[in-house]
Amino acid sequence: MASASAVPSVRPAPADPNTLNPAVWPEHAGRDARGVLVVGGVPADELAAEFGTPLYVVDEAAARSRAARLRTAFEAAAAGIGTDVTVYYAGKSFLSGAVVRWMTEEGLGIDVCTGGELAIALAAGADPARMGFHGNNKSSAEIERAVAVGVGAIILDSEAEIDRVADAAARAGRVQRVRLRVNSGVHASTHEFLATAHEDQKFGVPLARAVELATRIRGRDSLEFLGLHCHIGSQIFDASGFGESAARLLGVHAELVRLGPVPELNLGGGFGIAYTEADDPRPIEEIALGIADRVAAACRDLDVAVPKLAFEPGRSIIGPAGVTLYTVGTVKPVPIEGGTRTYVSVDGGMSDNARTALYGAAYSARLASRTSDAPPALVRVAGKHCESGDIVVDQEHLPADVAPGDLLAVAATGAYCWSLASNYNHVARPAVVAVRDGRARVIVRGETEADLLARDLGLDAAQDAGHGASVAAGAPAPTVSTAAEGAAE
Incomplete structure (x- = not known):
């Protein structure tokens, strides 16, 4: 549970930390009767269950409409x-x-x-x-x-x-x-x-x-x-x-x-x-x-x-057509000078959104799997990487009862998040799923650990060396894991 904080906030606390500002969130985003975030007609919990988290979600209709609106605006201005x-x-x-x-x-x-x-x-x-x-x-x-x-x-x-x-x-x-x-x-x-x-x-x-x-x-x-x-x-x-x-x-x-x-x-x-x-x-x-x-x-x-x-x-x-879904893993109050800072750690981070670390970029986040009547609490959303600067959202107000297992959504991640993604700490890059009219489809396949291993040609050499040493000693050849077999292929 997020605790009260005396840390100064650069963002005013919202009256309701469940609301979705239409200027920030995709035009086809809302909440269903359960309070679950819905994007393009698809509930966030269904997306997470089918595709896992972290997950990039792109509202196709929003992207198309923004492209058409912008083209029309410049065509009209030029004609004038x-x-x-x-x-x-x-x-x-x-x-x-x-x-x-x-x-x-x-x-x-x-x-x-x-x-x-x-x-x-x-x-x-x-x-x-x-x-x-x-x-x-x-x-x-x-x-x-x-x-x-x-x-x-x-x-x-x-x-x-x-x-x-x-x-x-x-x-x-x-x-x-x-x-x-x-x-x-x-x-x-x-x-x-x-x-x-x-x-x-x-x-x-x-x-x-x-x-x-x-x-x-x-x-x-x-x-x-x-x-x-x-x-x-x-x-x-x-x-x-x-x-x-x-x-x-x-x-x-x-x-x-x-x-x-x-x-x-x-x-x-x-x-x-x-x-x-x-x-x-x-x-x-x-x-x-x-x-x-x-x-x-x-x-x-x-x-x-x-x-x-x-x-x-x-x-x-x-940019505004994209949302990233995460699963909360740890909620940790950290005593600091002047109060307590609450860290909400998620299963992604700077490997799927480097902009906060690169530019000090600010983002908006909301609980995606439910709403809550708990009062807003100032938190910092952090990633899972071995960097103190691995911050996804530096300051945000979430319901004070945010807890491990909650789904968290970060808005406006359609631009420069997937493009800047990395495999830091050997984390596989997430999939990109397009949603429209209640249907979801993968448009960029997420990576797996097998993908990461497959590129490491040193694993082949290590297996060969291990096999040679075992044979020389009269020992049976080592068993190769399924993932390593995939890498060797």
């Missing part, structure tokens, strides 16, 4: 200033075959940044012509494959990539369309590691060099210059940063237009979501209109035509 737009889904947030199909069926292109992401998107049937390929250090093999399959745009992230991509395209007998990623100098109000347009970081080239480098791109017959690209960061709640970045880019865009065609401007992604009740992102329609108005005004001032626009949202689509 006399242009059109391409919206790419940023696969780094979470990519699987099913998600690729959802996004393409909702009219989005796919944005990838590694050969592995490209492979998944192609295998799922994405049209390479409607794909963008990012990355600050693309390998020669990645570039050659992107050119060979006809990726619609490769984003040049450095001066060196101009020649690398041009040479690969020339060898393939193709003209490769490219964008040039620049740093606008706009600092998004986000975590330092998420702000990607300031000068001292690994992505892009200085805006001051854009004309020079674009001229080099135009000098290569195997390249077609589409325009500039900029990404100012992530978890951004309004249009102001995007608008300022667009105005700066358009100043250079106007110079480039006088030297040749520049059909588009890609302003990246990074639209924020509500992880807790304290987060207040503006509606995407408002953000889209705000960016479009700033683009139109800058183009009028510069006396240039409004270019085609492009955006690359990921988190804002898939």
Whole structure:
């Protein structure tokens, strides 16, 4: 049982710790008559019984509707200033075959940044012509494959990539369309590691060099210059940063237009979501209109035509559609200076959600297997890993009677949780289950201990060595476990 705590809370205690804030939880989340969390029409206890915990759960209808809403918002805003737009889904947030199909069926292109992401998107049937390929250090093999399959745009992230991509395209007998990623100098109000347009970081080239480098791109017959690209960061709640970045880019865009065609401007992604009740992102329609108005005004001032626009949202689509289910194992009151901190430990942790450890990210959690009349108690939800920083939710109010065996749900885990997952402490990564209309299906199989053993080729050598020693000593050969047999195969 969680005890009362004198630890200062940065989050106000809710009147009812069972409520699900609709701004945070998936749009098809609620509770059934038993008080059990239901997502996409499927109760959490049924999901846990069938698939185990930890478990990533994605509300397919919510992901699709968010994709459609965002695409519609930007199409309407672009039409209002006399242009059109391409919206790419940023696969780094979470990519699987099913998600690729959802996004393409909702009219989005796919944005990838590694050969592995490209492979998944192609295998799922994405049209390479409607794909963008990012990355600050693309390998020669990645570039050659992107050119060979006809990726619609490769984003040049450095001066060196101009020649690398041009040479690969020339060898393939193709003209490769490219964008040039620049740093606008706009600092998004986000975590330092998420702000990607300031000068001292690994992505892009200085805006001051854009004309020079674009001229080099135009000098290569195997390249077609589409325009500039900029990404100012992530978890951004309004249009102001995007608008300022667009105005700066358009100043250079106007110079480039006088030297040749520049059909588009890609302003990246990074639209924020509500992880807790304290987060207040503006509606995407408002953000889209705000960016479009700033683009139109800058183009009028510069006396240039409004270019085609492009955006690359990921988190804002898939993040709120995801929930992670855990089973509570230990509830431990820990005396600290000024009071007691209650640790609620679950059967996952930083191996399935690294964002709290990486960025100090805040999340919301609720009991998923029941409701409770107990008063709210301030707790810290911790993982099972051998790290004191293995925290899933730093501060949350749960019913004071939270106990071992309870199911716990953490909201808004659709983005950058599965993507950043690891096997730390040899923990197998969880499955991903899609829910819709009362049905659940696995879209990414969870790992098993046999999977972990199968990759460890040293086990074969150890078994061989053990067998040899036993034979030399005249002893019977050791018995090999079923899991080890699977590894040896």
